[in-house]
Amino acid sequence: MAYAQITFILVCVCYITTVKGTRAKTCEAPGNLNGICIPTSQCESIRKFVTERGRMSTEEKIALDLFDCGTTKRHSKVCCPYGEFNIDWAYANCTTPDGEIGKCKPVGSCTPIMDFISKFKTVSNQQKAEMRKYICPSSNQGTSMEQPKDHSKHRNINLLPKVCGEDTGVGKIRNGKATEIHEFPWAVALLGKTGGTLKYYCGGSLISNLYVLTVAHCIVFQQIVVRLGEYDLRTEIDCKDEEYCAPPHQDFEVSLSDITIHSHYNTKSLQNDIALIRLRSTVAISYKLNPVCLPITPEEKNNHAPTYTVIGWGSTGEGTKSNVLMKTNIPTQQIKKNAFHGQLNVGGVNETDPCGGDSGGPLMAHYVHHRVSKIIQYGIVSMGPLPCAKENVPTTYTKVEAYMDWILDNLKS
Structure with missing residues (x-):
């Protein structure tokens, strides 16, 4: 699993311009970088990368798609990062013959290898043998990743939604920030029912119109209420700035008979800490309430x-x-x-x-x-x-x- 000995970083000065008569919006570029949303042709760092790379790998194409911040009638736009442009996170990690951590990437984008090749008019067989040690195991993507199992043919795959994880575009979180209403329409609040009192104690996620995914150690009450469409636990109706109010949340009562806990769940180590909750009636799916996707392919x-x-x-x-x-x-x-x-x-x-x-x-x-x-x-x-x-x-x-x-x-x- 070896290829590039040194992590490759392309550093360039990002010269920002804006469309005449408008003010470009700031944005967050991949890699936690701040940037500005401008036409692709005006982003010097991304334009230079695309020009120099020529034919890009699958990882590079996916990475560049993540910089997309919209289109106009005339332009596609990207979140052009201030200063450093780096998509090293898009490549799989690997280990070099010297035991160092590197990135498994196309030869043309590996500066150390290209610098080595450029020093010689011809490369000896011994040098070729040394270079082969840096080649990643072959795959369709040209990376060192082992292909995980494809679950798209599982007999129950049709019980998961075909449409899911829709980006609305609108922490037990410490130092996090508040979400927007409907930003995560699959968010689930689990409330324990003791007597006539309901109290929030755990979270979960809606994965279909019938099932919620959570952890096994959250199954501690005989009677549990699964609450969907919740935002503010204090209010029956959630509103924002008096301009918009969300529909009321929906509560689904479930008992232990509606819950499947992994048979090898370990209460001490929390290994196999996973559980499924089956609702007693189906959820009406809308943009305000819909399931998150699971990794299938x-x-x-x-x-x-x-x-x-x-x-x-x-x-x-x-x-x-x-x-x-x-x-x-x-x-x-x-x-x-x-x-x-x-x-x-x-x-x-x-x-x-x-x-x-x-x-x-x-x-x-x-x-x-x-x-x-x-x-x-x-x-x-x-x-x-x-x-x-x-x-x-x-x-x-x-x-x-x-x-x-x-x-x-x-x-x-």
Whole structure:
């Protein structure tokens, strides 16, 4: 799994211009970079990259799609980053023959290799043999990624929606920020029912018109209310700036007989921390209430999004639970595989992480295919440190991809 010995970064000065008579909007470019939304032809850094690369790999095309910030009658627009332009996050990691971390990328975009080749008019057989050590295992994408299982042919695949994760365009989150109403229309609040009192205690995500995905350790009440369409836990009707009010939230009562917990769930280690809740009636799907996507195809599982987002009503930096649905963004570099294959370790830096009450909430990322964007859930908040967002101590998520067989096997019409 070797190829490039040094991470390649293209640095250039981004000269920004704006369309005459208008003021370009600022935007957030992939990689947590700030930028400005302008016609592609005016973004010198992206235009130079495309020109120099010529024929681009699949990863590069997907990465560039993520810079798209809209179109006009005359122009396609990109979020042109201020200063440094870098899509290194789009390539798979690999290890060089010297044991260093590199990026598996096309030869033409690997500066160290190209510099080595340019020094010689001819390359000896010995030099060719050395260079071959840096070649990534072949794949259709030219990267070192092993193709994960394709679940698109599973017998129950039709029980998941074909339309999902629609980007509306409109943290247990510490140092996060409030979402917009309907920004995440699949967000689920789980409320425990004791006597006649309902109390929020966990999160979840709507994955179809019948099923909610959460973690097993959230199943602690005999009677649970699944609340859909919630935004502010304090109000029956959620309004924004007195200009728009959302429809009332919908409550679905469920009991333990409606819930499937993984048979190998470990209450101590929280391995296999995953559960499905089946609603007793179907949900009326609309743009205000619709399911998130799950990673089905190998391409979706190999998504190279620069950032991930987690949402929840959990504790804030002030130590109290949030009444409003919160979100926080997590750079891809902070997502690591856990020793247990079904878990991901995320965060542990910058004091931005999920917190108490966010368990069961989704970890999501944008996926772009043929210029169509959707949001896919890749993780479920499982466990984290106390106090929350502790430096160098990440939050652990259940890795959705590892449980796609289990999820699909347990769906019923």
